[in-house]
Amino acid sequence: MEESNQIRKESEPTKLIELAAELKEKIKSEERVMELPGHLKQKFIHEILAMLRSMESSSANTTALQAAIESWRRQTLKEAKRIIRGEIKNSTILPEEAGIVENALSSHWSVLLEEIGLWLPVEIVHKVHDEKPDDEPDYDLETLPGKRPPPECHAELHTDYDGSAVKWGLTHHQESAYDCCMSCLNQAKNAKPGQKKCNIWVYCPSETGCYSPDIYEHKNQECWLKFSETPKLNFKDTYPESYRATHPRAPIVVPWVSGVVST
Template identity: 50%
Template structure:
């Protein structure tokens, strides 16, 4: 009988303990949910609500600030940065490549006639630049010949220098071709106006000794 009573009391105590644990867990969950709800409501209440007049003033302030921005100065700074980056890209070319480019351009100029004018020199340099650019592009894309004098790792930088940074590259290798001066004679005279006849201005009268006489 005692064993039956002891078994019943053990089961009853176990049931009571489990019930208490369930109640405590539900209370903890309820407390957590309530705290989260209060925290979210407090954050929502902290959101600043602006009136239409305040919104209009802020928009006007942004518009005035944008209008006073130094657009031209920002544009100049951006252009200087781009020019500086191009100079760094060209300066990154090895000295051997720069010397090779200079020698090839000089050889192309020497192949011209001794009386070649500035326009012919410019055309020769531009022709060399296009040929070299084509060679470099073929090398970059893996379609170039094996007899190229440019290494593949240098071809990418040289491609950009020949295509978009040619002026910087020309300055770095000391290439300068003067601009061709074309002389044009301007005639500002109206078309209907006739050419004035040349007038002989009277001079001082000759002395009697200077008159020619017929001698027999």
């Protein structure tokens, strides 16, 4: 038995195991460096919330909200860089945290946005003249992945409509908001007599999933088909501060895209 154990120990790739352990520790160390401290994350969330309240976000469109958040990011990033250069002494950001803040607001800004509950679809830019073709509609600056939903979809960004589920989104995924809306229109068109016809579609475009107060984990590309005689909003643009106080997992901005279709 002792001889067998000795042979087994000698045959182990000890050098490889040591290198793997070192690499694992290095990755953990880098993750700790990149991770934004909890108190700073809360500070940023409160600042963004205060900014959105000052804009009367209930009436502001999503483009204005995203522009304001981007302006906040640039100002905070500029402050962090000045702290690093020693140009600012008195700041709520500590000198030893300035590098982490700079990293989070530049290289890992999209990750931080997802954690907060924001998603920024890529803006379509026409490279030749940087303007839209004459025959293209004047869309909002925010764009969704995939084909643009047609007018009858009435797509609304950062919106969640209530309704009875016609098709369960947990098991019904679509490539884009366009495909989700088309699925709703097709269901309504082909519904059997007495069957509820879809008139509401709700889609999750966020790569990290979408928040909901239920017990399920809602993932990217979930497509919910719903019906309601009188469609009502669950949430629009941002979750109210009073709601977030009782639902600490809720992000700032509603991550869903939805619409009430014209049938």
